[in-house]
Amino acid sequence: MVERQIQLTTKPLSPKLRKVREKAIEILLFLAACSSVATTIAIIGILVYESITFFREVSLVNFLTDTQWSPLFDDAHYGILPLLSGTLVTTAVALSVAVPLGTIAAIYLSEFAPFRLREFIKPCLELLAGIPTVVYGYFALLFVTPLLQTFLWDLPGFNMLSAGIVMGVMIIPYVSSVSEDAMRSVPLHLREGSYAMGATRLQTALKVIFPSAISGITAAYILGISRAVGETMIVAIAAGLQPTLTWNPMNEAATITAYIVSVSLGDLPHGSLEYQTIFAAGLTLVLMTLVFNIFGYFLSRRYREKY
Template sequence: MSNPAPAKIKRLRKRTAASTRQRMWRDVREKGIEGVLFMAAALSVLVTLGIVFVLLFESAQFFRHVSLVEFLTERNWTPSYANPKFGIMPLVCGTLLTTGVALAVALPIGTVVAIYLSEFAPFTVREVLKPLLELLSAVPTVVYGYFAIGFVAPMLQQIIPDLPTFSVLSAGLVMGVMIIPYVSSLSEDAMRSVPMLLREGSYALGANKIRTALGVVFPSALSGIGAAYILGISRAVGETMIVAIAAGMQPKVTINPLEPAATLTAFIVQVSLGDAAHGSIEYQSIFAAGLMLFLMTLAFNILGYVLRRRYHQAY
């Protein structure tokens, strides 16, 4: 009789070899996927570093001709005049003013919409209303700009007769409408991620829906809501076409939203049209303005990160 052991050993070796090849192939695929993901992450970091390098390099050329003290303290911004002045404060003031008007519209309305969609809206209403809101973010910003001067500004002039056609108020209101979806969508996602046990515990203690939404769900989701607010602020600070079309393009230090003003992004667009010679001090000023815009956005994001960590630990 033949001994079956060698045959079994051969089959076992074949299975072991096949299993080893499968593990090796799986390891190769996993390493390849990890490599692709790492390259994608590294590419985003390299692009960011490249942007920062260009801003710093070109801004250094600008600051060879303009002192940093003048740049930060001068109250006039007239780079194309015969006697140019390069005080960034009028552009910073216009940027912060339009952002403040936009946030005064977007944050309360976006938060109320998010609470309604998360806690009160029926499923069918939420499934229809949320995509319709998100369509607002798909409208080109140049359309919002012409909507501001063609509809919002004339409507406001019926209430405020002395209001000019180009003003911070009309641009800020339309910009606030534009960023409502960013605030409402992310805030609603954060509130819906709050565990149902917290709501049920609140109901068991006798609280109604509105008290549960404001006293339990909203504080528990504050970390995600804060992220939505920071995204809205960053979106408002970096908005270009609405303020370039509707805000008036007049750099001045003002806190009156009824007046025209210029923002950092609007000035960059104005110079980038081609009127300034490449390499001139006026052309290099757009990189200094871009660096200031980058630092402002970075400051808002760092503030948001600190607040998220604080409230995340609290809850």
């Protein structure tokens, strides 16, 4: 009988060393995972730290009620309202494009489209999300605005309308893919039950699938809102950089994000009050997205269906 020996390429570690190595690796991986917590803490820390120095100079009441934002002028005003109105108007325009189109697209892709069409269209929509926002800004300023001007005569070159519309198209894929996932995860027996009662596909989609998936669809809308509120380059390029308190989307106005960009383009001395304004603006932005997210979380909890 031939003795067979297993050839070991490397010497095995002793059991003790092996345990130590395992533990070391686990600790390393854990530290890597903690990096995300560290990032969050750092974001909040930096924003709050710089904003505190800002709010020592400018009262919170002033910040929230003053109707002018002109920190770089001699007659400086620090009212966030103009930037807030710009952000809210562009977001509203974007959502009025993305929510209906995204929802209908999701219903269509989930309940109507044949398999092959869906396999083709989904990657195409994903490509839409892969286009750099600066390119969307170019498109909004030099294609959509001239196009709108052909029938909206008095539309200025910079306006929130075209920025909002392009932003809306940009967030269609976010809204549609998340809501489609939510609708497809509705159990099949609900569909079958509805068909068995003689409902058409459309009736099933609107009266059974949509209500059952509403919590996931809400999450999709919230994702869209967060994207729109935080979107920077499209509005900075196409909506202008002039803070104006206006609710008319045909006007030029700066958003919170556009203001941060316009200040960063200049050369502000570190530690000046003007420098701290962008952190105060950033903190406002983060709080806004946070409020939307918490709101969405409770909304989706409220309407969650249990199967």
